[in-house]
Amino acid sequence: MSDPRPPKIPESVLVVIHTPAREVLLINRADAPGFWQSVTGSKDTPDEDLITTAAREVWEETGIDCGPGTPLHAGLRDWGLTNIYEIYPQWRRRYAPGVTHNTEHLFGLCVPAGTPVRLNPREHTAFQWLPWRAAADACFSPSNAEAILLLPEFGQ
Numbered sequence: 001m002s003d004p005r006p007p008k009i010p011e012s013v014l015v016v017i018h019t020p021a022r023e024v025l026l027i028n029r030a031d032a033p034g035f036w037q038s039v040t041g042s043k044d045t046p047d048e049d050l051i052t053t054a055a056r057e058v059w060e061e062t063g064i065d066c067g068p069g070t071p072l073h074a075g076l077r078d079w080g081l082t083n084i085y086e087i088y089p090q091w092r093r094r095y096a097p098g099v100t101h102n103t104e105h106l107f108g109l110c111v112p113a114g115t116p117v118r119l120n121p122r123e124h125t126a127f128q129w130l131p132w133r134a135a136a137d138a139c140f141s142p143s144n145a146e147a148i149l150l151l152p153e154f155g156q
Contacts, residue, residue: 007096008042010087013054015039015076015107016147017064018155024135024148025117027061027124032090035140036128038147040104051078054107062127063118066109075110079154082106083143106147108155 016038017025029035041057043050054076055067066072083104087095117127130138136148 007099008094009044009046010042010095010099010102011046012040012042012102012104013050013057013107014083014104014144014147015054015058015109016151016155017058017062017109017111018132018151019111019113019115019129021113022132022151022155023113023129024132024151025062026128026130026135026138027119028126030121030123030125032140033125036138037141037144038139040144042102050105050107051076054078054105054109058109061120061123063120064109064111064115066111072109072111077108077110077154079106079108079147079150081147081150081154083146085143104143106150106154108151110155 026036029037039058039061041053043053058064058066066076084101086100087102119127132148132151136145139145139148
């Protein structure tokens with residue numbers, strides 16, 4: 001049976017959500033238990049701007065509202081960095097035939113300690129706040145771990 005959804009766009013965001021004390025939010029993937037990661041997600045349309053993609057994905061995956069006009073919007077920062085990586089084989093079916101690589105844009109979001117998290121259970125099953133180095137060690141994705149290790153340089 002074919003997937004009724006259109007293929008994913010191979011351009012995405014990775015958002016490192018952190019507190020001023022560099023506690024980092026990690027979420028556990030529902031489709032890959034034990035795969036801890038930051039918020040990630042693809043553009044909905046080719047012309048969607050990246051800050052919109054980042055704010056939407058943060059909201060969809062964590063319930064944290066950092067969209068325009070919210071108090072947290074100023075804490076959402078484009079780090080101006082990208083990763084190009086090979087899409088894991090188990091997730092390639094979500095993309096158009098022949099798509100093997102994704103371009104990922106890095107963002108940070110600084111939130112107050114104690115910010116509530118409400119997961120989308122279809123996407124994630126658990127969350128944890130960890131010190132930044134421990135969070136990098138816990139990530140399954142090397143590019144995600146590397147992004148977290150940049151927090152002292154790019155975080156507020």
